[in-house]
Amino acid sequence: MGTGAMASAIVIEGLNHHFGRGAVRRQVLFDVALEVAAGEIVLLTGPSGSGKTTLLTLIGGLRAAQGGRLRVLGRELVGATALQLTLARREHGYIFQAHNLHRSLTAAQNVRMALEMRGTLSDAEMDRRARRILESVGLGDHLDVKPDQLSGGQKQRVAVARALVGEPPLLLADEPTAALDSHSGREVVLLMQRLAREQGCTILLVTHDSRILDIADRTLSLEDGRLC
Amino acid sequence: MRTPLGWLQLRHDRGRFLVAIAGIAFADLLMFMQLGFQAALYDSNTRLDRAFRGDVVLISPKALNLQNLSTFPRRRLLQALDVPGVVDAQGLYIRTVNWRNPQTLRSATVQVLGFDPDADVLRLPEVQAQADRLKLPDTVLFDRGARGRYGEVIARLDRGEPVTSEIERRTIAVGGLFRLGASFGADATLMASDQTFLRMFPRAKAGSISIGLLTLAPGEPVAPVVRALRRHLPDDVQVLSHADYVQFEENYWRVASPVGFIFGLGTAMAFVVGVVIVYQVLSTDVNAHLQEYATFKAMGFRQRWLLLVVVEQALILAALGFIPGVLMPVWLYAVAAKATSLPIAMTLGRATTVFVLTLVMCLASGAIATRRLQAADPAELF
Numbered sequence: 001m002g003t004g005a006m007a008s009a010i011v012i013e014g015l016n017h018h019f020g021r022g023a024v025r026r027q028v029l030f031d032v033a034l035e036v037a038a039g040e041i042v043l044l045t046g047p048s049g050s051g052k053t054t055l056l057t058l059i060g061g062l063r064a065a066q067g068g069r070l071r072v073l074g075r076e077l078v079g080a081t082a083l084q085l086t087l088a089r090r091e092h093g094y095i096f097q098a099h100n101l102h103r104s105l106t107a108a109q110n111v112r113m114a115l116e117m118r119g120t121l122s123d124a125e126m127d128r129r130a131r132r133i134l135e136s137v138g139l140g141d142h143l144d145v146k147p148d149q150l151s152g153g154q155k156q157r158v159a160v161a162r163a164l165v166g167e168p169p170l171l172l173a174d175e176p177t178a179a180l181d182s183h184s185g186r187e188v189v190l191l192m193q194r195l196a197r198e199q200g201c202t203i204l205l206v207t208h209d210s211r212i213l214d215i216a217d218r219t220l221s222l223e224d225g226r227l228c
Numbered sequence: 229m230r231t232p233l234g235w236l237q238l239r240h241d242r243g244r245f246l247v248a249i250a251g252i253a254f255a256d257l258l259m260f261m262q263l264g265f266q267a268a269l270y271d272s273n274t275r276l277d278r279a280f281r282g283d284v285v286l287i288s289p290k291a292l293n294l295q296n297l298s299t300f301p302r303r304r305l306l307q308a309l310d311v312p313g314v315v316d317a318q319g320l321y322i323r324t325v326n327w328r329n330p331q332t333l334r335s336a337t338v339q340v341l342g343f344d345p346d347a348d349v350l351r352l353p354e355v356q357a358q359a360d361r362l363k364l365p366d367t368v369l370f371d372r373g374a375r376g377r378y379g380e381v382i383a384r385l386d387r388g389e390p391v392t393s394e395i396e397r398r399t400i401a402v403g404g405l406f407r408l409g410a411s412f413g414a415d416a417t418l419m420a421s422d423q424t425f426l427r428m429f430p431r432a433k434a435g436s437i438s439i440g441l442l443t444l445a446p447g448e449p450v451a452p453v454v455r456a457l458r459r460h461l462p463d464d465v466q467v468l469s470h471a472d473y474v475q476f477e478e479n480y481w482r483v484a485s486p487v488g489f490i491f492g493l494g495t496a497m498a499f500v501v502g503v504v505i506v507y508q509v510l511s512t513d514v515n516a517h518l519q520e521y522a523t524f525k526a527m528g529f530r531q532r533w534l535l536l537v538v539v540e541q542a543l544i545l546a547a548l549g550f551i552p553g554v555l556m557p558v559w560l561y562a563v564a565a566k567a568t569s570l571p572i573a574m575t576l577g578r579a580t581t582v583f584v585l586t587l588v589m590c591l592a593s594g595a596i597a598t599r600r601l602q603a604a605d606p607a608e609l610f
Contacts, residue, residue, distance in 0.1 A: 062607040090528030100523040104240035
């Protein structure tokens with residue numbers, strides 16, 4: 001891998017994607033080319049059905065890429081095995097439209113799971129990091145509270161903490177503000193921006209929300225599976 | 229330490245958790261009752277056999293079990309004494325007969341044993357101590373552990389009052405009590421002298437006995453003598469060591485009678501009920517957490533890690549369900565023992581068996597439930 005590839009967090013060339021087989025086979029991405037530099041914050045907008053979520057899941061290694069070139073953090077994901085995709089996913093932080101926190105776990109335990117997966121830190125260190133990041137998202141006094149007892153904004157902030165606690169080089173987010181009111185939505189995005197800046201993390205964020213466009217270094221628009 | 233996700237997940241939904249534990253406890257209870265009755269069956273049906281005093285037992289080749297022993301010539305006992313190492317030979321008469329229950333005055337089935345009162349053929353101290361009473365004509369000893377309505381009879385005998393009954397239109401005096409206990413084959417047992425026995429059953433021949441008990445010289449090894457006896461005696465008699473004879477009786481109930489099969493089937497059904505209950509609980513749990521599992525997959529957890537969560541849950545359920553599952557039968561065994569006069573009690577061996585079955589049950593259910601984990605697709609989360 002060359003130094004040019006490292007400077008770019010994401011390099012996409014000629015990426016096509018189809019859903020279905022045979023007669024119902026339908027193309028959703030057409031010859032997408034995209035390059036995102038490390039540390040850049042990129043927003044991806046577009047009407048629903050434009051293929052932006054598909055693009056995000058391909059970059060995130062949640063879906064197997066079918067053809068073209070898709071290089072994320074120096075790993076080629078086209079033709080990757082299921083295990084390679086799983087390993088690639090460990091490098092990313094995710095923030096979903098719904099918070100997707102585990103109901104049986106407290107806020108601190110939910111955040112800790114992201115560290116447990118790596119299995120490299122001591123118990124005390126994992127607890128300390130989980131606590132510290134929850135404090136930095138303003139939930140220092142909600143460590144042992146389960147998601148059911150948190151507000152929507154608080155839950156999404158726990159999700160942000162979970163995505164960033166492992167200090168991933170890449171953060172992927174799909175409409176993270178969709179379930180929130182404008183005030184807490186903006187708060188969550190600013191939090192993401194601040195923490196990502198501190199960690200030098202690249203952010204790719206899919207959104208409809210025009211109120212948060214100003215946080216981006218660059219805004220891309222996808223329409224009918226084509227970047228424009 | 230990893231976060232005990234399986235445990236936290238189970239504990240989160242307390243209602244479902246309690247239902248699961250109750251279900252497993254119930255399956256365990258069913259298995260314990262089936263296995264308990266099965267063991268009681270074998271135990272109670274060999275209790276009298278085990279009480280026989282003798283190193284070698286002679287029976288007819290046509291014998292099926294204690295209630296169907298058939299007979300063989302008494303002469304074989306004398307012939308057995310010719311074999312070196314055999315120092316004593318005693319014959320027993322056994323019959324199953326209807327007598328009149330002295331309390332209800334209704335007909336009831338009893339097993340009558342006839343033997344020489346001086347010969348000390350039974351390892352039952354109460355019978356030995358009352359051997360003199362058996363020498364009185366038409367006098368028998370009655371089993372205190374008999375099944376049926378005998379409470380008043382026993383109370384009267386304990387007070388020393390005379391009790392009489394009727395067998396084959398002959399008046400019989402009950403001279404005393406001993407404790408043996410009922411079996412599946414006989415509700416009650418009467419001990420009689422050989423003389424009384426032969427008077428009770430005029431058609432029984434004194435020369436035809438049901439069981440021969442041979443005593444060997446102290447320290448004499450049993451197996452060579454058994455082989456010598458088999459060579460020496462004609463084939464109208466079967467020679468067994470005492471242990472083999474008890475095994476012979478148990479085998480009848482285990483294999484030839486439908487009873488062993490029925491309890492085995494009952495245990496298998498209880499096991500299946502347990503699998504269904506645990507599977508239901510675990511698969512509902514997996515379904516309820518499908519989105520959360522998909523999130524874990526998206527974060528980079530591997531399928532294997534998720535399988536371990538389900539296995540952890542299965543093991544927790546097995547262990548927690550077993551606790552009430554083993555305590556309830558202890559109490560129910562006591563109730564059943566009282567109601568049936570059968571020897572039913574919890575044993576360490578059976579508890580271990582059922583615990584292993586519970587683990588297998590939960591792991592099997594868990595294994596089936598984990599197939600649903602495949603459905604947790606992280607691509608569906610966005």
